[in-house]
Amino acid sequence: MTSLTLALDAMGGDFGPHVTVPAALQALSHFPHLNLILVGDRIAIGEQLRSHNATESPRLQLLHAEQVVSMSERPAQALRTRRQSSMRLALDLVRDGQADACVSAGNTGALMAMSKVVLRTLPGIDRPALxxxxxxxxxxxxxxxxxxxxxxxxxxxxxxxxxxxxxxxxxxxxxxxxxxxxxxxxxxxxxxxxxxxxxxxxxxxxxxxxxxxxxxxxxxxxxxxxxxxxxxxxxxxxxxxxxxxxxxxxxxxxxxxxxxxxxxxxxxxxxxxxxxxxxxxxxxxxNGASLLGLRGIVVKSHGNVDKTAFFHAIEQAVAEVEQQVPLQIKDRLESVLLEKS
Amino acid sequence: MTSLTLALDAMGGDFGPHVTVPAALQALSHFPHLNLILVGDRIAIGEQLRSHNATESPRLQLLHAEQVVSMSERPAQALRTRRQSSMRLALDLVRDGQADACVSAGNTGALMAMSKVVLRTLPGIDRPALxxxxxxxxxxxxxxxxxxxxxxxxxxxxxxxxxxxxxxxxxxxxxxxxxxxxxxxxxxxxxxxxxxxxxxxxxxxxxxxxxxxxxxxxxxxxxxxxxxxxxxxxxxxxxxxxxxxxxxxxxxxxxxxxxxxxxxxxxxxxxxxxxxxxxxxxxxxxNGASLLGLRGIVVKSHGNVDKTAFFHAIEQAVAEVEQQVPLQIKDRLESVLLEKS
CATH class of the missing domain: 3.40.718.10 (Isopropylmalate Dehydrogenase)
Incomplete structure (x- = not known):
């Protein structure tokens, strides 16, 4: 099986690294072909890694982010002022081809707005859907x-x-x-x-x-x-x-x-x-809703979830990468929308 | 306990008199102070009464209605063309003081439209709510x-x-x-x-x-x-x-x-x-949703229910009559809305 890489917004959700880091470790041992990039506050993530006796490795990289998008932030504001947030940087990794998909338990509206700007929608689609x-x-x-x-x-x-x-x-x-x-x-x-x-x-x-x-x-x-x-x-x-x-x-x-x-x-x-x-x-x-209609894969986890549920969101992202969902949607969309118009 | 009278739209719901009549008989034996007026097709109701060894009595009257409002009828159309329907006649009984409340399992939109026209809304209320x-x-x-x-x-x-x-x-x-x-x-x-x-x-x-x-x-x-x-x-x-x-x-x-x-x-x-x-x-x-904001009591049963569930809708109407819900709402509404405006 070819390896694949996911970018995790490690700060997203109600519990941040307390949930995302142990779920990431579970996913790494469950999927031998999986690589993860944990995006977020270096210190907070590092603490969680240490408390689980884990360290950075070629399969588990850490990308520091200065900012966090809060759960109550307005999407437009997050888009404007949170360019260095864990959510944004995780999406940037997908856009730049360094990750195959992004998983976040953060603010839904902000994730939607940022995904639309960073990854853009497929031709014929005005707005992504969850x-x-x-x-x-x-x-x-x-x-x-x-x-x-x-x-x-x-x-x-x-x-x-x-x-x-x-x-x-x-x-x-x-x-x-x-x-x-x-x-x-x-x-x-x-x-x-x-x-x-x-x-x-x-x-x-x-x-x-x-x-x-x-x-x-x-x-x-x-x-x-x-x-x-x-x-x-x-x-x-x-x-x-x-x-x-x-x-x-x-x-x-x-x-x-x-x-x-x-x-x-x-x-x-x-x-x-x-x-x-x-x-x-x-x-x-x-757990694990997909933002559909984008040129990349973004999976949204509930904010208020435990390690197991966040693991299921990661699992969902792995499946979508393997099924190349956006590519398949693009092909079928073109046939339906073009024949229609 | 003072006696009270309910008008039942005997034809409403997916099963009409097959459900409404046995539920009515159950309610009569459960509430000794209750009188019922079954509104609908005389023959269909009569058949159901006979099959349950029941007859008309001072506590169980029958009011014949020529028409039935179908479940798929548009409210405006029902309002215009179904003036002799079981639903409409049951509401007329409440307006005329011959019944204290109406219970129907019929078309929700039609019941709402007819109730608004026949019973009218309370002062300060534009639209009744279910x-x-x-x-x-x-x-x-x-x-x-x-x-x-x-x-x-x-x-x-x-x-x-x-x-x-x-x-x-x-x-x-x-x-x-x-x-x-x-x-x-x-x-x-x-x-x-x-x-x-x-x-x-x-x-x-x-x-x-x-x-x-x-x-x-x-x-x-x-x-x-x-x-x-x-x-x-x-x-x-x-x-x-x-x-x-x-x-x-x-x-x-x-x-x-x-x-x-x-x-x-x-x-x-x-x-x-x-x-x-x-x-x-x-x-x-x-079962038994109330149309709130009217100058009379209307209880809506689900359409697809059995005898027991329709009985609960009757029970709900009995409780609202005893609590004089519309009167209480009117009094409190006046204080809230008048102080506000």
Missing amino acids: VARVPTVIGKPVYLLDLGANVVCDSDTLFQFAVMGSVLAECSDQRGAPKVALLNVGTEQVKGNDQVQQAAQLLQQTPQLNYAGFIEGDAIFKGDVDVIVCDGFVGNVTLKTTEGAARLLLQQVHDAIQGNLLAKLLGWLLKKRLKQLNQHMNPDQY | VARVPTVIGKPVYLLDLGANVVCDSDTLFQFAVMGSVLAECSDQRGAPKVALLNVGTEQVKGNDQVQQAAQLLQQTPQLNYAGFIEGDAIFKGDVDVIVCDGFVGNVTLKTTEGAARLLLQQVHDAIQGNLLAKLLGWLLKKRLKQLNQHMNPDQY
Whole structure:
């Protein structure tokens, strides 16, 4: 397997190097062909490396960054004033070909804005979208986009998201003619706001896409479709709501089982099943959303995650590099958008 | 206890009288002080009554309606052409004082449009909102609005929803100074779209409300706040997503228990515990959303529900009549809005 290099924004997320450094070390031992560049404050990263008995090596390099983008910073301000931040320098490494992808748990808006400026969008794409896989009943995850990169979207943007999502499902999972749906408040044709209504019309006029109509929130997990498109406000709230509901329910099951001796015995008998359930539904397993539509690979981790979840985001970036996702999207996009125009 | 009368749109929902009639009979035996008027097709309702060995009585009257509002009908069209529908006649009964509240599982948009015209909104309220209780970790449900009555909302509308939700939480649950939050893509002040940003400013300037800032999707279930406000598109998708996720997880637990003989036996022994879990989290238990901001009580049941869930919607209407919710909202609204203007 050819080696690949990822640039990690080591300062991003709620816990910075406390999470990113141990996750990086886990990834290095998991993927023998992986090299990492940790970008961030030399001292903070160095401390974490020492506390895990690790040192810099040809596979684990350190790039010092003077600045950090805070979680509450406005994207435009971060873009203007954080040119020496760990996030920015990690993206610069991708632009300059020194890294194959960037992983960050930092400020989503800033990551989106910087990625757009540093890496630029693919031809035909106005705005990148944040996409993630969401678990379904039938095991096969569904791609949901946008997850918050664009809180306001017109119908053209929703249409572009549909094209990108379809291509991603096709090239990442070898799904033939992925079914693409628009998230809406009802399945009837008359439902929804203007953007969704007009995006539906655009999709109906695009034979290269397998448009499956509107879908409601409760159908997200049924696995009937492969890609679900919505604006970033709706998508962000939907994804976080799902995660909140899943965590609440898993907790309730756990509490019910801990409640008495018999139940504990039941829990023990079902240990494997419940572990599977947890793995199947635990949001941490699905950490790692991709910024789609860029000329490079950027994976966004949740900010508030542990080492394991950040490891999954790194894993996601490795997969996308190996599948050459942006190149495949570019090729398919050209055929869909050019035939259309 | 003084008697009260509800008008049921017996034809509404996916199953019409097959669900509404048995639920009505269950409600009559559960609430000795309750009278019901079943509004809809005389023959279809009569058949259901006979099949349950029930007949018309002083407590169970039947009002024939020639028309039905279909689930896919456009609200404006329903308003114009369905004046003899079961939904419309049930609302007319409330307007004319012959019923204290109306319950319908029919077309949400049509119910909203008709309610607004027939019952009118309270002074200071432009548009009614659909509100429901959502379960939280701490047992105390949170009020979420709007759930789909208004797919596009400006900041004034969101502000009015916040006032109404706060009053509802206060008068239904005796919660003092309910905490009101805006659902958003982040908790930082800079996050969100224009409507949410401007609504936040309005709420910050209203000392009569206990405004708690922005809340993200995963915090809905934490029970930190009492009322969560969003536009109807976001709220509808959020509620349905929650329900979908809850059903999926409960099914997974059920499947895990059925998969193993010993587990099945223990599951049987723990039936009560698992039933509690189901009751706590099953969306059917929370069926019955209220149209808030009207001069009368209208409860909307989900369309695709069984007898038990529709019974819970009737139960919800009974509670609102007893608490005189619209009157209380009117009083509190006047104090908040008048002091504000």
